[in-house]
Amino acid sequence: MARKANVVLSEDDDDAPIDSDPVCLLCGFDIKIMQSIAVTNTTFPGVAFEEKQWKIYIRTRRKYVLVPSREVENTYFYKYPRLWTAACRAIIKGPNTKHYLTGINILRFDGGCCRYVPRDPHLACIGTKSEDPEFDNSFVHYYTAEIGRQRKWLIGYQCGYSVHAHCWVLLDRVFDGGTEFVEAHLERFIRAARKYWRDHKSLYGSSNWGRQFCGGPPLTFMKCFYGCDIYQNPAVDPKVRRLIEQARKTKAKPSHLCSQFMRVSLDVATLIAEQLCPVNYTVADIKNIRNMLAAFQWVLPECFWSARCRRDVIFELGDIKEIDPINWGALQLDLMTLLIDGKSGLSNRARIIGVITSIKSIYFSMRK
Ligand SMILES: [Zn+2]
Structure with missing residues (x-):
């Protein structure tokens, strides 16, 4: 037929x-x-x-x-x-x-x-x-x-x-x-x-x-x-939605800890964090930085997160319009894990967005 x-x-x-x-x-x-x-x-x-x-x-x-x-x-x-x-x-x-x-x-x-x-x-x-x-x-x-x-x-x-x-x-x-x-x-x-x-x-x-x-x-x-x-659905990943909901519920808790590490300047804290978790990070790097942030209660600048927790891939982050503070640090660390573990829809999404971005670059380099 x-x-x-x-x-x-x-x-x-x-x-x-x-x-x-x-x-x-x-x-x-x-x-x-x-x-x-x-x-x-x-x-x-x-x-x-x-x-x-x-x-x-x-x-x-x-x-x-x-x-x-x-x-x-x-x-x-x-x-x-x-x-x-x-x-x-x-x-x-x-x-x-x-x-x-x-x-x-x-x-x-x-x-x-x-x-x-x-x-x-x-x-x-x-x-x-x-x-x-x-x-x-x-x-x-x-x-x-x-x-x-x-x-x-x-x-x-x-x-x-x-x-x-x-x-x-x-x-x-x-x-x-x-x-x-x-x-x-x-x-x-x-x-x-x-x-x-x-x-x-x-x-x-x-x-x-x-x-x-x-x-x-x-x-x-x-x-x-x-x-x-x-085989993982690249556009709709329920794990991402679940993590965002979880972050909304837990919110950021004010720290009652007081240590000399909390008085470290933002520049120094960022420098140490970048050493511990480079842009091409591994699951072990995420674990290390999570432990460090929990211990020292540092709040890292946006540039640190945006270089690792890719907004072009995790577009759900752009849809969050929160008035109340949510636990951004924990949320982004969780999402970074999904991004590179190779098992999630988010990992597959990153791969496909990479392909489409390459096609886009060929598109704009071609004669009309
Ligand atoms: Zn496809």
């Missing part, structure tokens, strides 16, 4: 070409098409219906619903945390059109045909399109375009690049003007991203990993290859 530009082919069409596996253009990780292993034991009516906010639709017996795309972008998928890897948009180009952005679908395995996404970029599909899809104009099918030379058979078909719905959220944070700016300059953006991945081919798609794993690669291998656990 395939759709040539604006032409619907029949279900038993033998001429349908075999498509490549979709890979996210922003992070280089596969769009994981959900099968009945590892993540879930059902593909119908759609595992996303199991999530709390969409459970109400189960009773309606609707095979799928279209919800605002923000709902998926802001979702952690508590029931099946890895489901975010199947939620994707596409940037599609038809034979006679320019690239355009689509809405979100959670791709599923159904014997070969699954690459349908809502046309409207503001919508996300929850549930499956149908067991026996009836194609209408609100969905669009696409084939995977290559980062290198395009395959000849793609001529005349709608093809494009996939992006994780959650990686698209991160793109919004990296580009001035956000995704609106990128959407207005999609042709140039695609050229920049393709160039980046052509220069980093070994990181584009798990088929380049050299070996396949059952149930996902072990963390140690992934840490060597990517520096972190790439």
Whole structure:
């Protein structure tokens, strides 16, 4: 089953070409098409219906619903945390059109045909399109375009690049003007991203990993290859939210300690802290500085924290509007741990923001 530009082919069409596996253009990780292993034991009516906010639709017996795309972008998928890897948009180009952005679908395995996404970029599909899809104009099918030379058979078909719905959220944070700016300059953006991945081919798609794993690669291998656990949701990390809530509750306690160390000047205290916890810190460095701050009750300047607790990655910090003092020191030390432990969504976010920042730099160095 395939759709040539604006032409619907029949279900038993033998001429349908075999498509490549979709890979996210922003992070280089596969769009994981959900099968009945590892993540879930059902593909119908759609595992996303199991999530709390969409459970109400189960009773309606609707095979799928279209919800605002923000709902998926802001979702952690508590029931099946890895489901975010199947939620994707596409940037599609038809034979006679320019690239355009689509809405979100959670791709599923159904014997070969699954690459349908809502046309409207503001919508996300929850549930499956149908067991026996009836194609209408609100969905669009696409084939995977290559980062290198395009395959000849793609001529005349709608093809494009996939992006994780959650990686698209991160793109919004990296580009001035956000995704609106990128959407207005999609042709140039695609050229920049393709160039980046052509220069980093070994990181584009798990088929380049050299070996396949059952149930996902072990963390140690992934840490060597990517520096972190790439299965962790990069845009919505409940641990970050939990730490912020915790800091709000505990607040900063005034110190009743009195020691000669408390009279050390701010410059000297900062100098000592920088020695103990350099910009490229380790988990052990964080532990050391935490102990030192607890013992001496020093309040370090903002420049110390901003160089280590990256605001460009932990954008939740910018959303805190507190009148009451919160325990900033403890909060930032906790977040720094998440940032570098390699196991959290925050570590994965730092990796992806690094990739998008490199694509951005290629974008602005290219001729228009
Ligand atoms: Zn991605």
